[in-house]
Every structure is written in C-alpha cells, then in structure tokens.
Amino acid sequence: MADSPPTLDSLIVWRSDANTEAYEKARVDRVFNQRRPKRFPIAVVEAIHESHVVDAVRLAIERNCRVSVRSGGHSWAAWSVRDDAILIDLGKLQEISLDEKTGIVKVSPSTTGRMLNGFLSEKGLMFAGGHCPDVGVGGFLLQGGMGWNCKNWGWACENVVAIDVVTGDGRLLHCDANQNSELLWAARGAGPGFPAIVTRFYIQTRRCYSHMRSSAYTYQKSEYHKAMNWILGITAEYDDDTEIVVVGSYPPGSPDICITVLLVTFKNSEEEARKALQEAEDSHPPGTVNKWFCNPTSLKQEYEDQAAANPSGYRYCADNAYISNDADVAETLQAAFTTLPHRKSFTLWYSMAPVSRRKLPDMALSMQTDHYFALYTIWEDEKDDERCQNWVRDIMKDVETRSEGAYLGDSDFQTRRTRFWGEEEGKKLMRLRRDWDPLARICGYLDVGDKSGLNGLENVHEWQVVAKI
Ligand SMILES: Cc1cc2nc3c(=O)[nH]c(=O)nc-3n(C[C@H](O)[C@H](O)[C@H](O)COP(=O)(O)OP(=O)(O)OC[C@H]3O[C@@H](n4cnc5c(N)ncnc54)[C@H](O)[C@@H]3O)c2cc1C
Structure with missing residues (x-):
C-alpha cells in the first residue's frame, strides 16, 4: 500500500509559533532576489502533494485569509511573499513524467528549465524554457514564457496543452481545450493574477538539436x-x-x-x-x-x-x-x-x-x-x-x-503601470478572475499597497493615468 502523504499540520510554519530563523527561512530562503520584501505571510505551507494545496486553500477559507503561491521563487518583485496570507510553497512538490507516444511531459510548477531539459535530453527532446536555468516553469509559463528562440518558435505557453489546478474554493480541476478551457486560456498569459493554483502542467516538447x-x-x-x-x-x-x-x-x-x-x-x-x-x-x-x-x-x-x-x-x-x-x-x-x-x-x-x-x-x-x-x-x-x-x-x-x-x-506593478495585454484580452482576463475567484482568495497582482485584489490591473500606461489626474 502506498504511503499516505504527511498531514498539513506537519508542513506548516506559522509566523506566530515558529522561531524567527525557521520562519525567515520558510518566508524568503527560496526567493532569488536578495532585496528582501518587508511583507509577512501568516504561515508558509511547504506542500509535497497536491492534496496539501487543497488543504492549504481550505485552511485559508476557514481563516478568511488569502493564499499566495511560490514555484521557483524567481519573481523579481517576490510576488509570493504577501502580508497576512498563507504562502503555498511548491518547491517540494516534484513530478516529471513523459508520455513517449505524444511527447507531452507532465511537470510540477517548481520544476526548473534545467531540471526539465536534463530529463528530456536523455529522450532526445527539449522544452524551449527560460534562459536562466533555475527559473520555475510555474511563474514562467503563466506569464507567457520568453524561452529559447522565442522570436521564431513562439511563446513557451503555446506548448501548454493542459493544466491541473486547485481553485480558490478548494476544488481540484483538470483544464484543457474541452473542459474548463477558460482557465487554460488564462493560464497562458495571466501571470501572477491567474485565478487558481496550478499543480501540474502538460507541455508539448520538441526534438532536441545536436x-x-x-x-x-x-x-x-x-x-x-x-x-x-x-x-x-x-x-x-x-x-x-x-x-x-x-x-x-x-x-x-x-x-x-x-x-x-x-x-x-x-x-x-x-x-x-x-x-x-x-x-x-x-x-x-x-x-x-x-x-x-x-x-x-x-x-x-x-x-x-x-x-x-x-x-x-x-x-x-x-x-x-x-x-x-x-x-x-x-x-x-x-x-x-x-x-x-x-x-x-x-x-x-x-x-x-x-x-x-x-x-x-x-x-x-x-x-x-x-x-x-x-x-x-x-x-x-x-x-x-x-x-x-x-x-x-x-x-x-x-x-x-x-x-x-x-x-x-x-515587471513590478508597484513601481510602474503599463499595458500587459491587448484591450479585449485584458478585459476578458479580469472578468475570468472575477468568475473563477470571486472572493479574491488568491493574492493576484501585487500593486502599490497590495490593493488591486479582484479588480486586477488597469492595463493602461502610466502616463495615460497621470494625464487623467
Ligand atoms: C535570473 C532570472 C532569469 C529570467 N529569465 C527569464 C527568461 O529567460 N524568460 C522569461 O520569460 N522570464 C525570465 N525570467 C522571469 C521569470 O520567468 C519570472 O520571474 C517568473 O515569475 C519566475 O517563475 P518562478 O516560478 O520561478 O517564480 P515565483 O516567484 O515562484 O512565482 C511568481 C509568481 O507567479 C505566480 N505563480 C507561480 N507559480 C504558480 C502556480 N503554480 N499557480 C499559480 N500561480 C503561480 C504567483 O503569483 C507567484 O508569486 C527570469 C527571472 C530571473 C530572476
């Protein structure tokens, strides 16, 4: 019989209970940028199984607080570190497996480009992921992903054929072209405003080059x-x-x-x-x-x-x-x-x-x-x-x-406003965020004072806003 995953309790570091060193380690050790944020989650969950993500979201519902997510920890502005939220760190949730017939690889979001290509190269395949070896596919793909030879091969997220997610109300869903397709649409370019937590990406790989x-x-x-x-x-x-x-x-x-x-x-x-x-x-x-x-x-x-x-x-x-x-x-x-x-x-x-x-x-x-x-x-x-x-x-x-x-x-939404999507796509994305996470359980875009919540981003240039004032 397979071992059952450890309980959520054994994986949580509470700010109120843990010693400072253990809390700081959980809060920022996996953040790439040493310019550490002065933001403090109430707890950090180091998930090792998909069920822990569901449990962490349910815990946030009980406590009436938000959740934030960390995959590879490479967001420049440390978007995963948010005040008064439960931070779900996916660093220890690790999975890579390949369907050799289709060339579709299933990966957990904290998998790095180097890990993924190390695995694929043995099978004669590659994924045109981020240029930096240690960026997690989670944040990278959600933003679009400017991978190897993007100018010709296109955006990395175009190769995402499906995702598994946990929604803000704690449901586990599979999303592809036929089911929950709106979430797949959003996952290809919503970035940190994606209104769910991805636990698995299904990515079409390409042959590698000798x-x-x-x-x-x-x-x-x-x-x-x-x-x-x-x-x-x-x-x-x-x-x-x-x-x-x-x-x-x-x-x-x-x-x-x-x-x-x-x-x-x-x-x-x-x-x-x-x-x-x-x-x-x-x-x-x-x-x-x-x-x-x-x-x-x-x-x-x-x-x-x-x-x-x-x-x-x-x-x-x-x-x-x-x-x-x-x-x-x-x-x-x-x-x-x-x-x-x-x-x-x-x-x-x-x-x-x-x-x-x-x-x-x-x-x-x-x-x-x-x-x-x-x-x-x-x-x-x-x-x-x-x-x-x-x-x-x-x-x-x-x-x-x-x-x-x-x-x-x-980008860093705390320093500059600008446009991230086309007019119609930006509006649709903000609507999908309201539909799929109406209580703004998932932290979303970190703007000045972390206020954007359900509204998301304006999708306008700084000078357009300044000119209106
Ligand atoms: C050194 C360096 C090199 C880079 N090179 C490239 C490059 O070549 N091409 C490129 O396109 N980008 C590049 N980037 C930018 C990088 O893609 C982004 O910073 C991306 O957010 C990093 O992803 P992560 O998972 O490591 O980050 P994290 O900090 O873990 O995640 C960033 C945010 O994305 C959201 N998120 C992450 N995972 C999930 C999830 N599973 N479910 C829901 N939301 C999630 C959360 O809001 C999270 O806070 C680089 C960054 C660095 C620091």
Missing part, C-alpha cells in the same frame, strides 16, 4: 549605434532557428561598457549552423573588440553563462518594455545601453520578429512588438538600492513613451 552554435560581436559603447542599427536591419528575416540578442554590459576586465550582439543557433549539423550564422559574419560592421564565429555550445553551456550573468545572492531591480515597431529603437535605448549604474548590471534587446508579426493563438498573452527591451540592474550593497532603482525609473520614464506595453515576467 548542433547548437553561437557567434558574438562585441563593440565599444561608442560604436553602439553602428552595432544596433546593423542587427536591427537583418534580424526579422534571419534564419528560423537562430535567436538574436544585444547586451550592454561590462565584460570581465573591461573598464567600460561594451555592446555585444549574440546569435545562438539550434541545428542538427555543423554545416547547417555555419550557414545560419554566416550572414551575420559577412555583414557585421568592422571595429569589434572581441568576436567569435560558430563556436560549439549546448543548453548546459548556455545555462551556465546565464547563471553567471544573473548570479544568485545579489540585489536586483528589473523592468522592461516592448518598443513600438515604428520607434527609432537605437536612439530610444541609447541611454539604457551606455550608462549602466553598476558593473554587474546589464541591458538587453531581444529580437521578437517574426513571431511578433504573427497572429497569436487565442490566449491571455496578447502583447508583443518586434523589440523586447529589459534592464537587469544587479548590485550587492543595500546602500546602492536607491541609486540603482532611480536609474531604472529614469530610464523607463523616457523609454515607456515609445513603448506599446511590457512583459509581466520582468
């Missing part, structure tokens, strides 16, 4: 316009299996900021990879301070590079925007790329075309342009908090006027 290769072209920041305008000119028509990114950063040992154009291609032979990368090699402007062409790489290697660029144990502040297709992109982003406030910080432009020109499937995710831009401000010392956060605020104040909106995944 020859991953990369090329890079690094320029001094004085060559920023030259480098940026070059890549902007070739990106939309570029090879289908190649992702393209421009990074502004301080490379190791460099006294100044440099601009690096990086191309990563997913192919099945060296010849195909060379062919894909040749166009950039032939057309890149002269004057590189460093470059490589068609170097072998792998998901493992790329994960290591990403982990090094986003080290754990640091303080972070991220923000982002989809720059309008008709904007002068290089001009709009110049200050962001050339004035970083800290050596560890970096700025990124990520090509989204041609996917951005394609009609998206019917799902909550509905905001995109050809140009994704994000700031990842990283520092170690609390004394730099204000300076680094002000830099982000000042850059975004200017950039947002030439943007269509932003991506939930790199």
Whole structure:
C-alpha cells in the first residue's frame, strides 16, 4: 500500500509559533532576489502533494485569509511573499513524467528549465524554457514564457496543452481545450493574477538539436549605434532557428561598457549552423573588440553563462518594455545601453520578429512588438538600492513613451503601470478572475499597497493615468 502523504499540520510554519530563523527561512530562503520584501505571510505551507494545496486553500477559507503561491521563487518583485496570507510553497512538490507516444511531459510548477531539459535530453527532446536555468516553469509559463528562440518558435505557453489546478474554493480541476478551457486560456498569459493554483502542467516538447552554435560581436559603447542599427536591419528575416540578442554590459576586465550582439543557433549539423550564422559574419560592421564565429555550445553551456550573468545572492531591480515597431529603437535605448549604474548590471534587446508579426493563438498573452527591451540592474550593497532603482525609473520614464506595453515576467506593478495585454484580452482576463475567484482568495497582482485584489490591473500606461489626474 502506498504511503499516505504527511498531514498539513506537519508542513506548516506559522509566523506566530515558529522561531524567527525557521520562519525567515520558510518566508524568503527560496526567493532569488536578495532585496528582501518587508511583507509577512501568516504561515508558509511547504506542500509535497497536491492534496496539501487543497488543504492549504481550505485552511485559508476557514481563516478568511488569502493564499499566495511560490514555484521557483524567481519573481523579481517576490510576488509570493504577501502580508497576512498563507504562502503555498511548491518547491517540494516534484513530478516529471513523459508520455513517449505524444511527447507531452507532465511537470510540477517548481520544476526548473534545467531540471526539465536534463530529463528530456536523455529522450532526445527539449522544452524551449527560460534562459536562466533555475527559473520555475510555474511563474514562467503563466506569464507567457520568453524561452529559447522565442522570436521564431513562439511563446513557451503555446506548448501548454493542459493544466491541473486547485481553485480558490478548494476544488481540484483538470483544464484543457474541452473542459474548463477558460482557465487554460488564462493560464497562458495571466501571470501572477491567474485565478487558481496550478499543480501540474502538460507541455508539448520538441526534438532536441545536436548542433547548437553561437557567434558574438562585441563593440565599444561608442560604436553602439553602428552595432544596433546593423542587427536591427537583418534580424526579422534571419534564419528560423537562430535567436538574436544585444547586451550592454561590462565584460570581465573591461573598464567600460561594451555592446555585444549574440546569435545562438539550434541545428542538427555543423554545416547547417555555419550557414545560419554566416550572414551575420559577412555583414557585421568592422571595429569589434572581441568576436567569435560558430563556436560549439549546448543548453548546459548556455545555462551556465546565464547563471553567471544573473548570479544568485545579489540585489536586483528589473523592468522592461516592448518598443513600438515604428520607434527609432537605437536612439530610444541609447541611454539604457551606455550608462549602466553598476558593473554587474546589464541591458538587453531581444529580437521578437517574426513571431511578433504573427497572429497569436487565442490566449491571455496578447502583447508583443518586434523589440523586447529589459534592464537587469544587479548590485550587492543595500546602500546602492536607491541609486540603482532611480536609474531604472529614469530610464523607463523616457523609454515607456515609445513603448506599446511590457512583459509581466520582468515587471513590478508597484513601481510602474503599463499595458500587459491587448484591450479585449485584458478585459476578458479580469472578468475570468472575477468568475473563477470571486472572493479574491488568491493574492493576484501585487500593486502599490497590495490593493488591486479582484479588480486586477488597469492595463493602461502610466502616463495615460497621470494625464487623467
Ligand atoms: C535570473 C532570472 C532569469 C529570467 N529569465 C527569464 C527568461 O529567460 N524568460 C522569461 O520569460 N522570464 C525570465 N525570467 C522571469 C521569470 O520567468 C519570472 O520571474 C517568473 O515569475 C519566475 O517563475 P518562478 O516560478 O520561478 O517564480 P515565483 O516567484 O515562484 O512565482 C511568481 C509568481 O507567479 C505566480 N505563480 C507561480 N507559480 C504558480 C502556480 N503554480 N499557480 C499559480 N500561480 C503561480 C504567483 O503569483 C507567484 O508569486 C527570469 C527571472 C530571473 C530572476
């Protein structure tokens, strides 16, 4: 006979009972950002079985409090940590299994991209998940998921074929195209306002590639316009299996900021990879301070590079925007790329075309342009908090006027209002939230003072709101 799961009581850390160390560990140990929130749940449940999620929601109903959810703990703004809520931490709820016939993998939300691809690679498959190895699929997929080669292969959430959820009134439901399909619609782009708790994702995988290769072209920041305008000119028509990114950063040992154009291609032979990368090699402007062409790489290697660029144990502040297709992109982003406030910080432009020109499937995710831009401000010392956060605020104040909106995944609703969905999709999402969680049991979007509750987000630009006042 299978062992029955431990009782909920044995998995709860109550703020009122636990010693400070145990409570703090449960509250924030699994939060990636060291800029710890001053918010305090009444309890943390470390669920190891789906039934614990149901029990935790029922407990919240009894206590008349909210629940918050943590999967991988990588939300920049630590959305899982909420005042007076029961935090359901899914870190110990672990499941991965593959249906070899369909290529659909069932995973628990705290599974990381690295864990999932480690499992799939042995079977010749991959999932185009987040670039950083330790992001949980839970938060990542709910926001849409800008995964590997998103510009061509599309949003990671497009591969979610079903989910299992626990609703705000404690029901366990399966959701797919035929049953509870509204929740599947919302799960593909609602982000932290999803009106239920996902306990399992069913994801369509793709075959893996035997020859991953990369090329890079690094320029001094004085060559920023030259480098940026070059890549902007070739990106939309570029090879289908190649992702393209421009990074502004301080490379190791460099006294100044440099601009690096990086191309990563997913192919099945060296010849195909060379062919894909040749166009950039032939057309890149002269004057590189460093470059490589068609170097072998792998998901493992790329994960290591990403982990090094986003080290754990640091303080972070991220923000982002989809720059309008008709904007002068290089001009709009110049200050962001050339004035970083800290050596560890970096700025990124990520090509989204041609996917951005394609009609998206019917799902909550509905905001995109050809140009994704994000700031990842990283520092170690609390004394730099204000300076680094002000830099982000000042850059975004200017950039947002030439943007269509932003991506939930790199946003903080406490610092800036903007548009996250198309007009109709935003309205539908807020209606579904009211229908599926009418008592706002699940915490939802963390805005200033955590007040948004059932209303959700306005889905308007900051300056539109400010102009009305
Ligand atoms: C270093 C780093 C690299 C990143 N790289 C990428 C990238 O390449 N592409 C990209 O798209 N994003 C990226 N992100 C953003 C990332 O996808 C989001 O921060 C995402 O929220 C992280 O998911 P998580 O499960 O780890 O986070 P968590 O903090 O655990 O979850 C965030 C919130 O999502 C909701 N949520 C999570 N799980 C569930 C669930 N099971 N049921 C209901 N609601 C849930 C909750 O509101 C929760 O508070 C990156 C973030 C970091 C820190």
